Amino acid sequence: MDQMKEAYERLGLPEDATREQLDDRYTLLMRQTRSHQRREPDRAEEIEAEFAETTKAYKFILEEENRKSLEEMNQKRYGKYKKFAGTAEKTDHFFRYYKFHVLGGIALVGLLVYIVISIFNHQAEKERLASLPPVDLEVMFLGSYMNQDAGQDLKPIEDAILAQFPEWKRVTVTLNYVPPLDSSNPQDAVMLQKALLVLTTERPDLYIMDQNAFNWVGNQGMVRPLEPEVEGELKDMLTPEMLLKGKNEEDGSEHVFAIDIMNSKLSEELPLLKKEMFAGIRGDTKRNANALHFIKQYLETTP
Known part of the structure; x- marks a missing residue:
């Protein structure tokens, strides 16, 4: 063969x-x-x-x-x-x-x-x-996110997050560009393929997505359901509009897979060009506590 x-x-x-x-x-x-x-x-x-x-x-x-x-x-x-x-x-x-x-x-x-x-x-x-000290959190920004200066240096973003969480010693950031899903541009098709390959090789703890990226992979098992936290320690900080839901592909049940953190004052401190920020936690992460702490602290600074 x-x-x-x-x-x-x-x-x-x-x-x-x-x-x-x-x-x-x-x-x-x-x-x-x-x-x-x-x-x-x-x-x-x-x-x-x-x-x-x-x-x-x-x-x-x-x-x-x-x-x-x-x-x-x-x-x-x-x-x-x-x-x-x-x-x-x-x-x-x-x-x-x-x-x-x-x-x-x-x-x-x-x-x-x-x-x-x-x-x-x-x-x-x-x-x-x-x-270097051990990594406290790995974050992937998945969508149409860019540095404010349109450069490639991710250290300013990592430094901004460390300033928000002084108890942490090291944070790593990845920007994974996802083009519009309805685009007919051949270059966008190549970029989507590249984004897919990055997703298969990188294993961050926390995904921060825009709506377009969430529609692509948000309910496909990449991030885990957040019902235990949404109905528990995060309940008093959330409104229904802040919950991004999707259907589980296995049984069709609906779950909360991401939470809107865009209106947090901390999000304004990130040197990123952004419109939407929906945070979801990777299902098999070993730093689940830190990923949840990140979301919780952002919600605590949301008006």
Whole structure:
């Protein structure tokens, strides 16, 4: 059995499946995996390892599609030469090589230098991380969130959260952009695929989502139901409008999966461009207490 057939069988799809069917199937398998991990937390790592093989198959198919697209492009470019197409392609590549071989040599040297520097930087980064205190909370902002200065540095956001929780020593933040779900822009489709892959590899304790992101993954087992807290210690701080509900895909029952914290005074202190902030807790997090403490403190500063 060839590798491509095995990849499609791993995803439970025929080899003539469309790209849309492929993406939809992978999304469904991801939801099912998160649901299984929530039901069987003692097997979470084993289930995650099994899903890693699914991700590997998904990536293999995508890479194969890209290769075929490249072959089709070459066919269009050299097909006019008919039986001499291969010779024409090789000749073209030959002249390209000798035209740019000097630049290629320089680029190769630059690449080697980059690799050496990266190795040293990676080692230095490992030593730096080893010297840091343990992480108190991992937060993923999922949606159309951006730094106020439109930069990539997340440290100002992490520092702002640490200032709000002085008892914590370390917080890590991820910004995972989710484009509009109804967009027909091909670039947005690529960004959505990227966001999906980040979701399968990153395991934050707390998700802060906008409405668009919640509609995408909010009730798919990624975050856990919050009824115990909503009906318990958070009850006096909430109004019905602050509860974001969804239906459990397994039995169709309705649950509260996220809480609106946008109107909190603390949210105003975060250096983010934002409109909506709905907080949900990852189902299998080991820092559940800190994630809940975050939500509670934000609610306590909501007018």
